Amino acid sequence: MKLKKVLSVLMVSAMFLTGCTSGNSGKQEEKKAEEEKSVKVVACSVAATNVLHELGADIIGIPTTQLDIPEDLKDLPQVGQAMAPDLEKVASLEPDVFVMDKSFKESVEESMKEYDIDTFYIDTTTYTNFLTSIEELGKEINKQEEAEKLISSLKESEKEVAKIKGDTDATVAILFGSGENFMLATETSYLGDLLKTVGGTNIATELDGSAKSPYLQFSLEQIVQTNPDYILRFAHGNLEETKKAFDDAFDKNPAYAELDAVKNNKVIDLDSNVFNVSANLNVSEAIKTLGGILYGE
Structure with missing residues (x-):
């Protein structure tokens, strides 16, 4: 009798353990299936589109744009420009996630309530x-591993600059x-954050340590x-017109000629094909x- 009772207890225990194992296995499989679930995404900025494509979303x-986006996406439905998306069209596509630039959040927030x-608002205001x-x-969008790889690849450029x-x-x-309207970019701007990333000292921080605004009005006396060792100029808007305005301002005012940056030919016009006012996959x-401008030979 005692032997039968022992065997019965062992059988019940085995059944219990099997049930627990099966239950845990089921939960793990459900979790894995959820993580691998394909998330349908609509993008409404070029930067977001390129990032999502890189992540394999x-x-x-x-977005509706004249700028370059991956060739295999060009035949997809267009949902309007980044600052004014066609939300009705977006809703009709029934995405799991709609990705747009955080800079335009306020302009669509009220309309978004109807849908x-x-x-997800991607923040491109700074590199960081x-x-x-x-x-x-x-x-x-269940692409954590891909995101980590992309971030790691983008940060490789920091290591390269640190070496030189x-x-x-x-x-x-x-x-x-x-x-005619020029300002200084602070470290809370995209360009200023790039400068901080490569270890440069921004004179705007000395003039306004709070750096609450990405751009700061200045006087020539402050410059x-x-x-500064270097003056980096970035033309926004009509590039040719702005570059001419930069040149005219430097030529007309003799005070600029006294600057070390001018004397040492270290006044650099940043290439708009590489630099921008907001972050994108060109950050590397x-x-x-x-880094080459500031520390190269």
Whole structure:
């Protein structure tokens, strides 16, 4: 009798353990299936489109744009421009996630209330915010591993610049403008954050340590006083017109000629094919280019 009772207990225990194992296995399989679930995505900015393509996302809609996007996406439905998406068209595509640029969030927030769309706002205001957004987007669309690989590849450019920088210091003024209106880019701007990333000293920080705004009004006297090693000029808007305005301002005012950057031919016009006012997948090239300007031979 005792032997039968022992055998019965063992059988019940085995059945219990098998049930637990089966249950845990089932939950693990469900979790894995959820993680591998394809998430349908509509993108409404070129930067977001390129990032999503790099992550291998299931893209079902793209922005209306003249800029380059991956060839295999060009025949997809277009949902309007980044600053004014056609939300009705977006909703009709029934995406799991709609990705648009955070810079345009306020302009669509009110209209978004009419549509039940899960929206992710990618932050392209700085290089640092861009990397954080890629990581968060990866989690949102079940592409965490791909996001980590992309971030790692983008950060390789930082290591390359660090090798050539060594102990070199460079003070820099980044002039940003359109037409006759020039400002200094602070470290909270995309260009300023790139400069910070490569270890350059931004004179805008000395003039306004709070750097609450990405751009800062300045006087020529302030530039002369700080006397930066480099002056980087970035034309926004009509590039030819703005570059001419930069040149005219430097030619007409003799104070500019007293600056070390001018004397040493270290006034550089940043290439708009590499640099921009917001982050995109060109950040690696931008970082390496900036590092070459400041620390190259």
